[in-house]
Amino acid sequence: MPLGSSTSDGSDSKRQRALPLPRAGTNMKTFTPDSSTVSDVIPSPNFGDRNKGRAPDMILLHYTGMPDVEGAIKQLCTAGTDVSAHYIVLEDGRIVQSVPEAKRAWHAGVSSWGGEDDINSCSIGIEIVNRGHDWGYPDFPSRQIAAVIALCRGIMLRREVPSHRVLAHSDVAPSRKKDPGEKFPWHSLANSGVGHWVQPAAIVRSESLKIGNIGDDVQNLQQALAKYGYGVPVTGKYDGPTMDTVAAFQRHFRPAKVDGIADRSTLTTLHALLASLPPDARAVATK
Numbered sequence: 318m319p320l321g322s323s324t325s326d327g328s329d330s331k332r333q334r335a336l337p338l339p340r341a342g343t344n345m346k347t348f349t350p351d352s353s354t355v356s357d358v359i360p361s362p363n364f365g366d367r368n369k370g371r372a373p374d375m376i377l378l379h380y381t382g383m384p385d386v387e388g389a390i391k392q393l394c395t396a397g398t399d400v401s402a403h404y405i406v407l408e409d410g411r412i413v414q415s416v417p418e419a420k421r422a423w424h425a426g427v428s429s430w431g432g433e434d435d436i437n438s439c440s441i442g443i444e445i446v447n448r449g450h451d452w453g454y455p456d457f458p459s460r461q462i463a464a465v466i467a468l469c470r471g472i473m474l475r476r477e478v479p480s481h482r483v484l485a486h487s488d489v490a491p492s493r494k495k496d497p498g499e500k501f502p503w504h505s506l507a508n509s510g511v512g513h514w515v516q517p518a519a520i521v522r523s524e525s526l527k528i529g530n531i532g533d534d535v536q537n538l539q540q541a542l543a544k545y546g547y548g549v550p551v552t553g554k555y556d557g558p559t560m561d562t563v564a565a566f567q568r569h570f571r572p573a574k575v576d577g578i579a580d581r582s583t584l585t586t587l588h589a590l591l592a593s594l595p596p597d598a599r600a601v602a603t604k
Protein backbone atom coordinates (compact mmCIF):
# COMPACT_ATOMS: atom_id res chain seq x y z
CA MET A 318 0.00 0.00 0.00
CA PRO A 319 1.43 3.39 -0.98
CA LEU A 320 2.28 5.77 1.79
CA GLY A 321 -0.49 8.28 2.42
CA SER A 322 -3.16 6.08 0.88
CA SER A 323 -6.57 7.30 1.94
CA THR A 324 -7.57 3.80 3.04
CA SER A 325 -4.64 3.51 5.41
CA ASP A 326 -5.44 3.95 9.07
CA GLY A 327 -1.78 3.86 9.97
CA SER A 328 -1.84 0.17 10.84
CA ASP A 329 0.75 -0.63 8.17
CA SER A 330 3.31 1.68 9.61
CA LYS A 331 2.44 0.47 13.08
CA ARG A 332 2.88 -3.09 12.01
CA GLN A 333 6.31 -2.31 10.60
CA ARG A 334 7.33 -0.56 13.79
CA ALA A 335 5.88 -3.08 16.20
CA LEU A 336 8.29 -5.51 17.80
CA PRO A 337 7.99 -8.85 16.04
CA LEU A 338 8.15 -10.80 19.24
CA PRO A 339 6.26 -12.83 21.75
CA ARG A 340 5.08 -10.64 24.59
CA ALA A 341 5.90 -11.75 28.09
CA GLY A 342 3.28 -13.68 30.04
CA THR A 343 0.44 -11.52 31.33
CA ASN A 344 1.42 -12.24 34.93
CA MET A 345 4.89 -10.74 34.44
CA LYS A 346 5.36 -7.51 36.31
CA THR A 347 6.60 -4.68 34.16
CA PHE A 348 9.01 -2.03 35.47
CA THR A 349 10.27 1.43 34.67
CA PRO A 350 13.30 1.25 32.35
CA ASP A 351 16.66 2.38 33.79
CA SER A 352 17.73 4.08 30.57
CA SER A 353 15.97 6.75 28.52
CA THR A 354 17.23 4.94 25.40
CA VAL A 355 14.86 2.02 26.05
CA SER A 356 11.91 1.76 23.66
CA ASP A 357 10.19 -1.33 25.12
CA VAL A 358 10.18 -3.24 28.38
CA ILE A 359 9.69 -6.99 28.00
CA PRO A 360 10.14 -8.40 31.51
CA SER A 361 12.07 -11.64 31.90
CA PRO A 362 11.44 -13.92 34.90
CA ASN A 363 15.09 -15.07 34.76
CA PHE A 364 16.96 -13.05 37.37
CA GLY A 365 17.89 -12.93 41.05
CA ASP A 366 19.57 -10.65 43.55
CA ARG A 367 23.17 -9.53 43.13
CA ASN A 368 25.35 -11.41 45.61
CA LYS A 369 26.09 -9.36 48.72
CA GLY A 370 24.37 -6.42 47.06
CA ARG A 371 27.36 -6.02 44.68
CA ALA A 372 26.91 -2.84 42.65
CA PRO A 373 27.55 -3.45 38.95
CA ASP A 374 30.75 -1.85 37.62
CA MET A 375 31.16 -3.84 34.40
CA ILE A 376 29.27 -3.97 31.10
CA LEU A 377 29.35 -7.27 29.27
CA LEU A 378 28.50 -7.30 25.57
CA HIS A 379 27.08 -10.36 23.81
CA TYR A 380 25.52 -11.32 20.53
CA THR A 381 22.33 -13.36 20.57
CA GLY A 382 23.72 -16.02 18.19
CA MET A 383 20.30 -17.16 17.03
CA PRO A 384 18.72 -17.21 13.55
CA ASP A 385 16.02 -14.65 14.34
CA VAL A 386 15.15 -11.94 16.81
CA GLU A 387 11.84 -13.51 17.87
CA GLY A 388 13.57 -16.70 18.99
CA ALA A 389 16.27 -14.74 20.80
CA ILE A 390 13.80 -12.61 22.76
CA LYS A 391 11.67 -15.62 23.56
CA GLN A 392 14.73 -17.43 24.90
CA LEU A 393 15.76 -14.47 27.07
CA CYS A 394 12.29 -13.72 28.43
CA THR A 395 10.73 -17.14 29.06
CA ALA A 396 10.75 -18.94 32.41
CA GLY A 397 12.79 -22.14 32.46
CA THR A 398 15.47 -21.19 29.93
CA ASP A 399 17.67 -19.87 32.77
CA VAL A 400 19.13 -17.13 30.58
CA SER A 401 18.46 -13.41 30.41
CA ALA A 402 20.13 -10.07 29.90
CA HIS A 403 19.37 -6.57 31.13
CA TYR A 404 19.13 -5.19 27.60
CA ILE A 405 18.58 -6.43 24.05
CA VAL A 406 19.65 -4.16 21.19
CA LEU A 407 17.82 -4.84 17.92
CA GLU A 408 19.36 -4.46 14.48
CA ASP A 409 17.32 -1.30 13.80
CA GLY A 410 18.64 0.33 16.96
CA ARG A 411 15.64 -0.17 19.21
CA ILE A 412 16.51 -1.15 22.77
CA VAL A 413 14.48 -3.55 24.90
CA GLN A 414 15.03 -3.86 28.65
CA SER A 415 14.21 -7.23 30.22
CA VAL A 416 15.76 -7.13 33.69
CA PRO A 417 16.16 -4.08 35.98
CA GLU A 418 19.81 -3.07 36.36
CA ALA A 419 19.60 -3.52 40.14
CA LYS A 420 18.96 -7.23 39.64
CA ARG A 421 21.33 -10.03 38.66
CA ALA A 422 20.60 -11.23 35.10
CA TRP A 423 21.85 -14.59 33.87
CA HIS A 424 24.05 -13.93 30.86
CA ALA A 425 27.69 -14.65 31.71
CA GLY A 426 27.66 -18.30 32.83
CA VAL A 427 30.92 -19.78 34.09
CA SER A 428 33.32 -16.89 33.71
CA SER A 429 36.12 -14.90 35.29
CA TRP A 430 37.69 -11.44 35.16
CA GLY A 431 40.22 -9.69 37.38
CA GLY A 432 40.02 -12.47 39.95
CA GLU A 433 36.21 -12.36 40.23
CA ASP A 434 34.12 -15.27 39.03
CA ASP A 435 30.56 -14.15 39.75
CA ILE A 436 30.43 -11.94 36.69
CA ASN A 437 26.62 -11.83 36.70
CA SER A 438 26.70 -10.12 40.09
CA CYS A 439 29.15 -7.39 39.03
CA SER A 440 27.95 -6.70 35.48
CA ILE A 441 25.17 -5.40 33.29
CA GLY A 442 24.54 -7.69 30.33
CA ILE A 443 23.66 -6.39 26.87
CA GLU A 444 22.58 -8.83 24.15
CA ILE A 445 23.13 -7.45 20.65
CA VAL A 446 20.92 -9.11 18.06
CA ASN A 447 23.20 -10.83 15.55
CA ARG A 448 23.01 -14.37 14.19
CA GLY A 449 26.61 -15.04 15.19
CA HIS A 450 29.34 -17.34 13.92
CA ASP A 451 27.07 -20.37 13.54
CA TRP A 452 24.57 -18.56 11.30
CA GLY A 453 26.66 -16.52 8.88
CA TYR A 454 27.80 -13.77 11.27
CA PRO A 455 26.53 -10.64 9.48
CA ASP A 456 28.06 -7.20 10.03
CA PHE A 457 26.59 -5.11 12.85
CA PRO A 458 24.47 -2.30 11.31
CA SER A 459 25.68 1.19 12.22
CA ARG A 460 22.28 2.12 13.74
CA GLN A 461 22.60 -0.81 16.08
CA ILE A 462 26.14 0.19 17.08
CA ALA A 463 24.99 3.79 17.67
CA ALA A 464 22.31 2.43 20.00
CA VAL A 465 24.82 0.26 21.87
CA ILE A 466 27.06 3.31 22.31
CA ALA A 467 24.24 5.50 23.63
CA LEU A 468 23.09 2.79 26.03
CA CYS A 469 26.63 2.09 27.31
CA ARG A 470 27.46 5.76 27.76
CA GLY A 471 24.44 6.21 29.98
CA ILE A 472 25.25 3.13 32.06
CA MET A 473 28.91 4.17 32.40
CA LEU A 474 27.87 7.57 33.71
CA ARG A 475 25.16 6.34 36.07
CA ARG A 476 27.13 3.38 37.39
CA GLU A 477 30.67 4.75 37.18
CA VAL A 478 31.77 1.90 34.95
CA PRO A 479 35.36 2.54 33.81
CA SER A 480 36.16 2.08 30.13
CA HIS A 481 38.38 -0.95 30.69
CA ARG A 482 35.42 -2.77 32.25
CA VAL A 483 33.32 -2.74 29.08
CA LEU A 484 34.10 -6.25 27.91
CA ALA A 485 33.12 -9.08 25.58
CA HIS A 486 31.54 -12.30 26.75
CA SER A 487 34.54 -13.98 25.10
CA ASP A 488 36.89 -12.02 27.39
CA VAL A 489 35.39 -13.55 30.53
CA ALA A 490 34.80 -17.04 29.08
CA PRO A 491 37.49 -17.53 26.40
CA SER A 492 37.16 -21.30 26.08
CA ARG A 493 33.37 -21.27 25.75
CA LYS A 494 32.38 -18.09 23.95
CA LYS A 495 33.20 -16.04 20.85
CA ASP A 496 30.66 -13.25 21.21
CA PRO A 497 30.26 -10.51 20.18
CA GLY A 498 33.19 -11.53 17.98
CA GLU A 499 35.87 -10.05 15.77
CA LYS A 500 33.40 -8.10 13.61
CA PHE A 501 32.21 -6.08 16.56
CA PRO A 502 33.57 -2.53 16.05
CA TRP A 503 35.28 -1.89 19.39
CA HIS A 504 37.30 0.94 17.80
CA SER A 505 34.04 2.80 16.97
CA LEU A 506 32.86 2.41 20.55
CA ALA A 507 36.21 3.69 21.82
CA ASN A 508 35.93 6.72 19.53
CA SER A 509 32.76 7.54 21.46
CA GLY A 510 34.34 6.98 24.85
CA VAL A 511 33.10 3.42 25.37
CA GLY A 512 35.65 0.70 26.11
CA HIS A 513 39.43 0.57 26.41
CA TRP A 514 41.30 0.52 23.12
CA VAL A 515 44.69 1.15 21.60
CA GLN A 516 45.48 1.01 17.91
CA PRO A 517 46.51 -2.64 17.32
CA ALA A 518 50.17 -3.05 16.41
CA ALA A 519 50.81 -3.95 12.77
CA ILE A 520 51.07 -7.64 11.91
CA VAL A 521 54.62 -8.41 10.78
CA ARG A 522 56.64 -11.57 10.29
CA SER A 523 57.96 -12.41 13.74
CA GLU A 524 58.86 -15.04 16.26
CA SER A 525 55.72 -16.16 18.03
CA LEU A 526 54.57 -18.22 20.96
CA LYS A 527 52.13 -21.02 20.31
CA ILE A 528 50.60 -24.18 21.64
CA GLY A 529 53.19 -26.61 23.06
CA ASN A 530 55.77 -23.92 23.94
CA ILE A 531 57.10 -23.97 27.51
CA GLY A 532 59.19 -21.42 29.40
CA ASP A 533 59.59 -17.91 30.76
CA ASP A 534 58.26 -16.18 27.65
CA VAL A 535 55.02 -18.14 27.95
CA GLN A 536 54.83 -17.38 31.66
CA ASN A 537 55.36 -13.66 30.95
CA LEU A 538 52.57 -13.74 28.38
CA GLN A 539 50.20 -15.46 30.81
CA GLN A 540 51.12 -12.98 33.54
CA ALA A 541 50.40 -10.04 31.23
CA LEU A 542 47.03 -11.47 30.20
CA ALA A 543 46.13 -12.14 33.85
CA LYS A 544 47.26 -8.65 34.83
CA TYR A 545 44.86 -7.22 32.27
CA GLY A 546 42.05 -9.31 33.77
CA TYR A 547 41.88 -12.61 31.85
CA GLY A 548 41.33 -15.70 33.98
CA VAL A 549 44.24 -17.63 32.48
CA PRO A 550 46.32 -19.96 34.67
CA VAL A 551 49.99 -18.90 34.87
CA THR A 552 51.78 -22.20 34.25
CA GLY A 553 54.59 -21.42 31.82
CA LYS A 554 53.01 -23.89 29.39
CA TYR A 555 51.20 -22.72 26.24
CA ASP A 556 48.20 -25.01 26.66
CA GLY A 557 44.65 -25.03 25.33
CA PRO A 558 43.30 -22.45 27.81
CA THR A 559 46.22 -20.13 26.96
CA MET A 560 45.50 -20.43 23.25
CA ASP A 561 41.80 -19.74 23.85
CA THR A 562 42.68 -16.68 25.93
CA VAL A 563 45.04 -15.32 23.26
CA ALA A 564 42.29 -15.84 20.67
CA ALA A 565 39.79 -13.99 22.88
CA PHE A 566 42.28 -11.17 23.30
CA GLN A 567 42.73 -10.97 19.53
CA ARG A 568 38.97 -11.08 18.87
CA HIS A 569 38.60 -7.96 20.99
CA PHE A 570 41.85 -6.04 20.58
CA ARG A 571 43.60 -7.26 17.38
CA PRO A 572 40.67 -8.50 15.29
CA ALA A 573 42.51 -8.60 11.93
CA LYS A 574 43.85 -12.06 12.78
CA VAL A 575 42.35 -14.41 15.35
CA ASP A 576 44.51 -17.53 15.51
CA GLY A 577 45.45 -18.03 19.16
CA ILE A 578 49.14 -17.55 18.32
CA ALA A 579 50.93 -14.86 20.34
CA ASP A 580 52.84 -13.04 17.59
CA ARG A 581 54.72 -9.75 17.97
CA SER A 582 51.65 -7.66 17.12
CA THR A 583 49.55 -9.42 19.77
CA LEU A 584 52.22 -8.97 22.47
CA THR A 585 52.85 -5.32 21.58
CA THR A 586 49.12 -4.55 21.62
CA LEU A 587 48.68 -6.29 24.98
CA HIS A 588 51.54 -4.34 26.57
CA ALA A 589 50.26 -1.05 25.12
CA LEU A 590 46.87 -1.74 26.68
CA LEU A 591 48.44 -2.55 30.06
CA ALA A 592 50.53 0.62 29.93
CA SER A 593 47.47 2.74 29.22
CA LEU A 594 45.31 1.39 32.06
CA PRO A 595 44.68 3.91 34.81
CA PRO A 596 46.95 3.15 37.83
CA ASP A 597 44.07 2.14 40.10
CA ALA A 598 42.86 -0.35 37.50
CA ARG A 599 46.21 -2.11 37.47
CA ALA A 600 46.12 -2.42 41.25
CA VAL A 601 42.69 -4.05 41.03
CA ALA A 602 43.74 -6.42 38.28
CA THR A 603 46.77 -7.69 40.17
CA LYS A 604 45.21 -8.06 43.60
Ligand SMILES: [Zn+2]
Pocket residue numbers: 378379380424486494496
Ligand atom coordinates in the same frame (compact mmCIF):
# COMPACT_ATOMS: atom_id res chain seq x y z
ZN1 LIG B 1 27.19 -14.21 25.31
